[in-house]
Amino acid sequence: MAGTRSTGAKRKSRNHVQQDDSSSPATAARDGQTALALRIAEHLAPPPPCATSDRSAAAGDGGGNVAFSPVSVHAALALAAAGARGATLAQLLAFLGAPSAEGLADFCRRVADRVLDDRSGSGSGAGGPRVLFGGGIWVDASRGELTDAFRDVAAESYKADARTVSFTKEPEEAVKMINEWVKKATDSLIDSVISVDDVDAATDLVLANAVYFKGEWMDPFQPTSTSTGTFNLLSGVSSNPEFIG
Template structure:
């Protein structure tokens, strides 16, 4: 796929480090909330990027006022202080994107109805803090508007996400469309040898057994833990450089996914992983998902921003009630294979331990039944999802 110095010294924690850790905390909570809602309304495999939605909504709330802003802040778990929100974003975006070990391209864009003039202060904040551009567009010219927005998404995701916006979604009354695009590609710190991939059984939630290819690592060192309370195994597969990794969470029972998902808050919490010798079996899989985040957010208590009689986005443009959010859609894609991972979203490491002898205990991690996974960078959950059928 595509993370100790000992001595006498005075350590200083930078403000950006504190802001990053605060963001990690809120991101973990938000990721669990999103996963919980999506899993209840989606059958089979799915992939979401809570991080995408989190960043674009943090921007939107910067242009909201009163209870409209409060609802978004509470759902995201962000601090009430706008300066702290901006400090968190200013800390996390460079931390995630400024690296040569993997590719992470992220872009936000806000399209606003052409007869609304964007508040210059908001436009500057969007550009300087969030790296977001805003653009006026004529939604009434539905075909052209959709083509314009979809072309932007395709370009930002290296042609992995197509047709995010449908012309049927647009009309003269459409006032705002939020787009967030995220492209991630990374190589495993140690690739799965292609020659080790073999055909084996995979048991679906229905009990049906299918045949598919399982990638394999034989007695390698990975961060691993068996969580007895969650009745599951956690395996961390690092990407080159160590800042990013994929965590795979495998229920002990072949039909244990549903029970595990009921405790998703604990699943996404930091685990006490330790370096172990592990034989790993993991299927190759591809997932593409479209998620209506407006529905998800309403279930999380975000309502006013969608209601013309209550929405106050006057910090973006117009006055209270002039501007509302019509659509928040996210389309995601991931491809997991022997060499690494390629993933995209549009929102509308391995240290070998020296062995002095045979390993004391070899752990087995055989993902031959449904599991949860998430990709994190510097602790931030960027993608999360589940695999119920790798061949679907």
């Protein structure tokens, strides 16, 4: 992401995620997240089948850039795994490449703590970046009441809200609750992601995750420094876009 270099006082590096040995459940969950990110990237933006001089073919499916958050996808599915059992849990763990729900929860807690470490609220120091991270799960009342244990895991390990709603009897209220969460999680940058047309009697749950970032360049870009250069695509085709100086 462009413009993510942070400002503020220098801090000693503290790695909260990779302090386990290579055989620990949290480390396995970390490796699973990396593998999942690569699989999603290949699915969203597959490499061109062969080198070609046709610029439209070099763009894959012809549609622009792709941006996604592997952490968000992983955290949302891991949150679902925290409340799953039996075959559903086994399938989620296999997909996420994690040995256990406990290992997932431990890893996700460390990631969330690392992301939010001294970077919530007004940022890390004067002029520092502002980072918000959180998740949410809204389960239809027909599936039963959420347990206190699950709510605790959701809040402590996934920084997530866990609520029971009724997508069939009170769809407007459920949708309003979800959109209000999204608005708060993105500091009002996004105020709506779902409508009543998106839920029905078949909707058992809705998962959400949000990562919000606001920061400034340490060294601001000067428009007068723009220059034209050569950009080489994976297909072998070259273009001449404008570059930041």
